[in-house]
Amino acid sequence: MNDPQSHPEPSGHRAMLVDRLWPDPATVELGELREHYLAAWPDVADGAVAMMISSLDGSAQLDGVSGGLSSPVDQALMDLNRSVADVVVVGAGTLREEGYGGLRVSAGSVAWRRRQGLSDHPVLAVLSARLELRADDPFLAEAPVRPLILTGTEAPADAVRELAEVAEVVVAGDGPGADPVAVHQEFARRGMTRVLCEGGPSVLSQWFDAGRVAELHLSVAGALAGGAGQRIMHGRAGTARPAELLQVLRDGSMLMLRHRVG
Numbered sequence: 001m002n003d004p005q006s007h008p009e010p011s012g013h014r015a016m017l018v019d020r021l022w023p024d025p026a027t028v029e030l031g032e033l034r035e036h037y038l039a040a041w042p043d044v045a046d047g048a049v050a051m052m053i054s055s056l057d058g059s060a061q062l063d064g065v066s067g068g069l070s071s072p073v074d075q076a077l078m079d080l081n082r083s084v085a086d087v088v089v090v091g092a093g094t095l096r097e098e099g100y101g102g103l104r105v106s107a108g109s110v111a112w113r114r115r116q117g118l119s120d121h122p123v124l125a126v127l128s129a130r131l132e133l134r135a136d137d138p139f140l141a142e143a144p145v146r147p148l149i150l151t152g153t154e155a156p157a158d159a160v161r162e163l164a165e166v167a168e169v170v171v172a173g174d175g176p177g178a179d180p181v182a183v184h185q186e187f188a189r190r191g192m193t194r195v196l197c198e199g200g201p202s203v204l205s206q207w208f209d210a211g212r213v214a215e216l217h218l219s220v221a222g223a224l225a226g227g228a229g230q231r232i233m234h235g236r237a238g239t240a241r242p243a244e245l246l247q248v249l250r251d252g253s254m255l256m257l258r259h260r261v262g
């Protein structure tokens with residue numbers, strides 16, 4: 001979601017204030033939330049944290065991308081979430097539409113990760129069945145850490161060979177696309193215990209159906225998009241599940257919600 005290239009708070013999140021409306025109403029520095037997010041992050045065995053943004057009328061896009069809905073605080077929160085994660089997962093559609101480059105967290109987040117004994121940046125994991133990706137795509141060419149590419153059994157063999165030069169290419173599951181459960185097993189096998197999923201809507205829908213969304217962090221922008229933008233989930237009719245409210249943050253007219261998905 002949002003602008004993946006942006007590092008709005010290069011020195012960390014200390015200077016960014018946000019209103020926590022619930023629980024414990026207070027004005028807090030974003031950086032204060034990070035230790036809590038780390039402690040509360042669901043284990044890979046339970047699924048991922050999904051981070052998405054929506055307009056008030058339920059659109060996941062403004063002018064075809066989510067970035068127009070975002071704000072500097074929302075961007076900083078995204079950097080914070082990335083900094084806590086071991087792996088950041090995104091579908092190839094979002095990668096293409098939003099123009100992902102190499103996944104880097106801000107300088108302040110690198111410093112925090114070092115203090116935790118973590119690598120400087122999380123691993124970017126891209127889901128693609130068709131593998132119409134190129135070794136010189138910015139997300140590969142500019143990657144600070146070798147990315148993962150997760151695919152299915154019908155992936156073209158020549159693309160697998162070419163991409164294996166610059167990424168770890170993994171067939172996860174035995175279907176045409178990567179299976180969400182097999183993807184999480186692969187992360188666990190690699191010692192990646194904190195998973196952040198940045199969508200897009202078709203990926204999130206599959207992960208939700210497979211019970212792999214443990215938490216949803218949804219920013220609700222103070223804007224109406226109109227038009228025919230898709231929702232944050234787009235897929236087959238799924239099984240509805242309840243969600244328990246964990247936190248509400250406010251920045252101006254934007255609300256940032258955290259829910260545990262049942």
Ligand SMILES: NC(=O)c1ccc[n+]([C@@H]2O[C@H](COP(=O)([O-])OP(=O)(O)OC[C@H]3O[C@@H](n4cnc5c(N)ncnc54)[C@H](OP(=O)(O)O)[C@@H]3O)[C@@H](O)[C@H]2O)c1
Pocket residue numbers: 001002051052053054059060061064065066067090091092093094095097098127128129130131132150151152176177178179180198199200201202203204206232234
């Ligand atoms: N509001 C938000 O928070 C938010 C977040 C993210 C994206 N978006 C918006 O959503 C739109 C893109 O939507 P989308 O649904 O097309 O994006 P998407 O879910 O990121 O991408 C779909 C693509 O991901 C790959 N894919 C999906 N499931 C797969 C699986 N199980 N195994 C392997 N590959 C898989 C396929 O790529 P291949 O075609 O390469 O096989 C598929 O075409 C953009 O406009 C973007 O701006 C909004």
